[in-house]
Amino acid sequence: MADMKMPRHAMPAQDPEVRSHNFNEVALGYTKEMAMEEATRCLGCPKMPCKKGCPVQIDIPAFISKVAEGDFEGAYEVIHRTSNLPAVCGRVCPQESQCEQYCVRGAKGEPVAIGRLERFVADWHNSHATAAPVKPASNGHKVAVIGSGPAGLTCAGDLAKLGYEVTIFEALHKAGGVLVYGIPEFRLPKAIVQQEVDGLKALGVEICTNTVVGKTITIDELMNEKGFEAVFIGSGAGLPKFMNIPGENLNDVYSANEFLTRINLMKAYRDGADTPIKHSMKVAVVGGGNVAMDAARCAKRMGAEVTIVYRRSEKELPARAEEVEHAKEEGIIFHLLTNPVAILGYNNPDDPRDPKNGSVTGIRCIKMELGEPDENGRRRPVEIKGSEFDMEMDCVIMSLGTNPNPLIKNTTKGLDVNKYGGIIVDEDALTSRQGVYAGGDAVTGAATVILAMGAGKQAAASIDAYIKSK
Numbered sequence: 001m002a003d004m005k006m007p008r009h010a011m012p013a014q015d016p017e018v019r020s021h022n023f024n025e026v027a028l029g030y031t032k033e034m035a036m037e038e039a040t041r042c043l044g045c046p047k048m049p050c051k052k053g054c055p056v057q058i059d060i061p062a063f064i065s066k067v068a069e070g071d072f073e074g075a076y077e078v079i080h081r082t083s084n085l086p087a088v089c090g091r092v093c094p095q096e097s098q099c100e101q102y103c104v105r106g107a108k109g110e111p112v113a114i115g116r117l118e119r120f121v122a123d124w125h126n127s128h129a130t131a132a133p134v135k136p137a138s139n140g141h142k143v144a145v146i147g148s149g150p151a152g153l154t155c156a157g158d159l160a161k162l163g164y165e166v167t168i169f170e171a172l173h174k175a176g177g178v179l180v181y182g183i184p185e186f187r188l189p190k191a192i193v194q195q196e197v198d199g200l201k202a203l204g205v206e207i208c209t210n211t212v213v214g215k216t217i218t219i220d221e222l223m224n225e226k227g228f229e230a231v232f233i234g235s236g237a238g239l240p241k242f243m244n245i246p247g248e249n250l251n252d253v254y255s256a257n258e259f260l261t262r263i264n265l266m267k268a269y270r271d272g273a274d275t276p277i278k279h280s281m282k283v284a285v286v287g288g289g290n291v292a293m294d295a296a297r298c299a300k301r302m303g304a305e306v307t308i309v310y311r312r313s314e315k316e317l318p319a320r321a322e323e324v325e326h327a328k329e330e331g332i333i334f335h336l337l338t339n340p341v342a343i344l345g346y347n348n349p350d351d352p353r354d355p356k357n358g359s360v361t362g363i364r365c366i367k368m369e370l371g372e373p374d375e376n377g378r379r380r381p382v383e384i385k386g387s388e389f390d391m392e393m394d395c396v397i398m399s400l401g402t403n404p405n406p407l408i409k410n411t412t413k414g415l416d417v418n419k420y421g422g423i424i425v426d427e428d429a430l431t432s433r434q435g436v437y438a439g440g441d442a443v444t445g446a447a448t449v450i451l452a453m454g455a456g457k458q459a460a461a462s463i464d465a466y467i468k469s470k
Contacts, residue, residue, distance in 0.1 A: 006109030009038045011116055016329035022268065022299050027091070032070075035120040039068035039310050041105060042112045049102040050114060054084045055454030056154075060114055068119055076125040079118060084157035084200070085453060086152060087126060087192045090119025092183060093450040094320050133202040139163035141467050145226040145407070146213045149177020150449045151440025152234035153200060154456030155463075160203040162464055167228075169211040174265065174439060177236055178441075179449070182257070183266040184294050186301075190264075193461055201289060211400055214407035219415075219436060229470070230435045232465045233423060234456060237441035241400040243286070246400070247343025252360045256287070256295045256399035263298045266447045280395035281305045284363050286340055287399030288312070291446075294321040295397045296332050307391065311339040311368050311381040337368045339381065340387065343396050362392050402446045412436075420445055428464055429459035430466075437463055 004057075012028040019026050030038065042064040047404050050060045059078055066075035072292040078084045095115035103111030141164050145152045148170040156166045174180055176193045201207065211221065213235070222228045240255035243249050259277070262268040283299040288310035296306045308327070310317065313336050317324055328334070344362040367387035370379035404421040416424040416432040422445055423438040425431050432437050439455025441447055 005041065008041060008110045009034045009116075011113075014326075016331075019186065023301055025459055026186050029123060030116055032072075032124075035067055035072075035117055036070060037219045039064045039115050039117060040399050042068070042419075043104055044105055046222070049104065050099040050112075053098040053100070054100045055098070055450050056089075056457055058082050058099075058118075059155065063440075064112065064114070064122065066119060067102065067121060071174050072121055072124040075130070079121060080102075082204075082457070083453070084132055084154050085196050086118055086451075088124035088150070088179060088188060089450055090115050090117075090122055091188050096321065098450065099385075107221070107392045117446040126192070133199055136161060136163045136200065141165065142167070142226075142228045143463060143467075144169060144222045144226070144231045145234060146219075146231065147171075147177055147234040147236055147442070148175040148197070148207060149234055149236050149440065149441075149452065150179060150342060151452040151456040151459075153178065154453040155232045155234060155439070155460045156205045156456075157200050157203065158457055158460035159463060160177045160205050162460075164464075165204065165206075166457075167206045167208060167212050167223075169217070170207060171208050171212045171229075172210045175207050175209060177234075178405055182263040182294070182298060183299055184260070184264055186297070188293070197364040200249065211275075212407070214411040218367065219391065219408070219412045219433075229467055230254070230437065232429075232459050232463065233431070233442050234440045234452070234457070234459075235405065235442045237402040237404045237422075237446045239403045239421070240398065241402060242398055243340065243400065245340060245342050247345055247360070250343055250345040250360050251358050252280065252395045252399050253343060253393070256285070256291045256397050257402060259295050260291070260298065261396050263302075269298075269302055272335045276303065277396070282391075282393045283307070283395040283397065284309050284340075284391065284393045285397045285399055286310075287401075288317040288319055289399065289401070290319045290323055292397075292399035293319045293327050293332075295399055297327055297330060299395070299397065300332060304395070307393075308334045309332070309338050309340060309363070309365060310336050312379070313337055313370065314372075317377060330371045335391075337381070338365045339368050339383070340364065340396075341366050344390065360394050360396055363396055364388060364390050370387075394419065398412060400439075402444065404442045408442075427453060428462040428465075430462060435466065 031354045046062045063075040063078040099114045100111040145156045175197045179193045194309035236406045240257045268277040283304040283306045284298040299306045342364040367384045368381040371382040374380045429437045435461040439459045
């Protein structure tokens with residue numbers, strides 16, 4: 001019989017005062033007992049409304065039933081039928097707006113903690129499994145995957161399980177895409193990402209790092225000279241947006257992409273790092289999404305006083321509520337209904353060699369109010385004339401979203417893109433080029449890990465059908 005308690009089990013976590021000074025994972029995970037008790041809250045609905053909110057279609061009631069029985073490996077097998085990255089998804093997916101949104105238990109209480117249970121199951125498997133995945137027999141067909149982020153890893157994994165010889169081409173020196181360069185260690189430990197990558201290698205997936213498709217090699221060369229019968233483009237959206245306001249070219253103004261890449265991939269917070277970041281005293285992060293929260297919380301761990309500057313109210317913050325709550329607990333300051341109009345800098349014309357020349361000294365902002373809804377239904381922020389004010393800062397991080405990098409578009413003939421640079425695909429993830437498929441942020445612009453994974457799964461199924469039809 002289901003446990004009808006209204007609240008779900010809270011996630012154990014590091015104390016905010018402690019964790020704001022380290023990069024260790026904040027959430028500590030359920031114990032075995034907590035996981036089994038939480039699993040008994042699931043009603044096992046025959047129509048599985050939770051499943052319709054999952055982009056990779058995990059059989060959620062089935063895996064939770066296994067957890068309730070204490071069969072954690074059986075639960076993992078259920079999840080892994082459709083998800084190649086369960087330890088990742090259990091940590092970073094917005095379950096509250098996906099599977100948990102449709103949980104019947106949420107109507108009169110809190111939904112079942114589906115994401116926390118997925119994380120528990122994946123972690124249990126990773127710490128107890130001894131047998132490596134079995135490499136399927138090759139079917140003799142080769143597929144290239146561009147990018148080793150969640151879309152690329154998912155597409156590669158699904159194809160490898162079907163016997164395809166898959167090669168992933170990654171521009172950076174480490175596989176994982178946004179999972180390693182974008183999401184901080186305290187939200188997603190990199191050892192977990194590496195475990196997932198190693199699992200794909202065991203299935204026979206080859207990963208070529210330091211390979212910039214469009215520079216090192218082109219898509220035409222992959223298909224015409226290297227023998228790949230199909231290509232999946234999962235290169236993400238790494239081109240940062242800026243406001244084009246005065247002062248954005250000053251020293252110590254970063255895009256969130258650069259700041260997080262230095263922190264997460266290059267370990268810039270360590271002494272003696274090859275790509276160090278100055279330990280600033282006062283940092284402004286412009287934006288209100290998950291990436292803004294990640295950048296702010298990283299800067300806090302570097303010892304700064306950190307202020308989020310966002311032009312709408314707290315209700316409109318696009319970041320997950322959990323990430324906003326964690327940021328507040330860690331002492332991040334929120335300046336809402338506020339927008340920058342200029343970044344202020346130090347200039348000493350009498351001594352151009354002064355090391356402070358061209359550095360950030362502050363940020364000039366204007367107060368905002370919410371007006372009429374825009375085309376997306378969100379109330380449009382409107383400036384309040386005469387409300388300008390200055391804040392002292394010595395570093396500014398712009399977290400305004402990203403667009404796909406134009407390199408692949410510019411080096412691939414006949415590849416159609418939209419006005420934002422996103423690759424245009426049909427319902428089967430097929431681009432305007434025969435045999436070339438795409439998915440994830442390279443198509444949609446910056447979105448979630450699980451949506452990218454769903455796109456990778458769709459592309460893998462379409463590529464399999466395409467090659468079999470030849």
